[in-house]
Amino acid sequence: MSVGCPLEAANRGPSARTGRGQTRSGHIYLGGLYPEVQEKIHQELDRVLGADSKGPLSISDLNGLKFLDYVLKESNRLYPPAAAIARKTSEDISICGYTIPKRAQVIVAPFLVHRDEDVFPDPEKFDPNRFLPENSARIPECAYIAFAAGPRDCIVRVFAEMEVKILVCHILRNFSLHSLDSRDRVLPIIKINLQSSQPTRIKFRRRQQ
Secondary structure, three states, X not given: OOOOOHHHHHHOOHHHHHHHHHHHHHHHHHHHHOHHHHHHHHHHHHHHHOOOOOOOOOHHHHHOOHHHHHHHXXXXXXXXXXXXXXXXXXXXXXEOOEEEOOXXXXXXXXXXXXXXXXOOOOOOOOOHHHHOHHHHOOOOOOOOOEOEOHHHOOOOHHHHHHHHHHHHHHHHHHEEXXXXXXXXXXXXXXXXXXXXXXXXOEEEEEOOO
């Protein structure tokens, strides 16, 4: 994270502690909105973890949940944890004929970057297959920046990704989800963290083992 940057200083405050909560709720909301995707996750969980919904999770188990990885990445593409990333330029730089001077504050919006149609066709579509190995190889570097990128990317990225994966895994091992509000009703609001325009209503139904 950049030093001396007001926006990122704010991100290290209370909003940083709520950011992962917004991320988790986004994953659960989207999981409940697309039953065909949720069914594939359930099948993968049953195959990798077996029928015991209470058993412990190992690193090997988590690494074996490849489709869940694709789902979480696609969720982060649509609803990135940080709505804005601030940096200061270390030198003059020219982009598309415009010169950005040294020490200028630059704000990058992952929410907009992730909706570049040249990189992500039909960008509003929820499609975890974008992150299959053969497809993700075509995504340019820094086109997917859910946790920023480069030497100043999110310092807790690996921990946050693992934490969310474990939580979603435990929920979907035990429940089927049904989101009650469509995406055209739950609109994103861009603040320091991405927030929703209204609470997301989700119905939990215990899975039959």
